[in-house]
Amino acid sequence: MLELGRRLGIRRLASDPAGAQAGTGAVEGAVFALVGLLIAFTFSGAASRFDARRDLIVAETNAVGTAWLRLDLLPADQPAIRDSFLRYVDARLAVYRKLPDLEAAHAELAKATGLQATIWAQAIAAGQSQGASPDAIKLLLPALNEMFDITTTRTMATQAHPPFVIYGMLIALALASALLAGFGMAGSKSRSWLHILGFAGVMAVAVYLIIDLEFPRLGLIRVDTFDQALVELRASMP
Structure with a gap:
């Protein structure tokens, strides 16, 4: 798009040298401002959801640990419920x-x-x-209820994303801004590869980081390290 914008700018300069750049600054400023606003909006939302997902892992670990400790309130010989409990934690980790x-x-x-x-x-x-x-059942059942409820909360949190039309708009505006940037560089006799590669690289990295934060189990930015809290709790269960 930078190259296309440059070629369009060269063609415009050839047909109207005096007025080729007239009024373009206002349009470019508006588009670039909108791109910056949308990047800030989507990045902030993705970062907050990333933090919320990490907090939910800790919350589930605490809920599981509390429920496991309260099993001690039951009569001593309860192997069946403890076995089910361990298999439940293994299944949650496997998810x-x-x-x-x-x-x-x-x-x-x-x-x-x-x-x-x-x-x-x-x-x-x-x-x-x-x-x-x-009193054992009065203490145990609320702990189990909290442990079960957090699974629904975590499942919904993994599915909480902005409408994909927002990402489509972000990509479209990034390409449009590249087109306008290329048009603005048409006055130079040779291509400025530093500006071309720098602009394309910065925009691509910004969009990638936003998407990576939004899907923290698929890319480079991950929440897997926080799963270790539940892994260590599972290892501590006899």
Whole structure:
């Protein structure tokens, strides 16, 4: 687009040397300002969603840890619910390890959802068993409920993105600004490769970083390191 703009500018200069650049500054300024505003808007939104996803990983780890500790309130011999609990944590970890294989990730998510019902039923049965403290179920069920709810929150957070028309507009404006920049460089006798490559590189990197932040399990910027908190919790469960 820079090259196309330059050629259009050269053609315009050849046909109207005096008025070729008249009034173009206002148009270029408006387009570049709009590009900068859209980049700032999309980058800020992507960064805030990236931070929110990391916070949700920590929140789920805390919820799982609390629920696991409260299993101690049940009668001592409860291997079934503990086994289901461990398989549930393994399934939750596998959901995000399997990405970007969406089919495998959805299968693990369905497995974890099925285990939620199993754990809930086992917790109620254990809380009503002989020798169980009447307060045990009152403390355990809210912890399990929070642990289950955070999975829905995390799933929805991974699907929370701006409408793709915004990315289409961002790319279209980036190309339009390149066209106008090339038109403005038409007055020089030779191409300024520093400006051409610099402009194209900066715009491409900016758009890439925005998209990378928006999908933090597919690119270079990732939230995988925060999964380690849940991995370490799983390792601490006997």
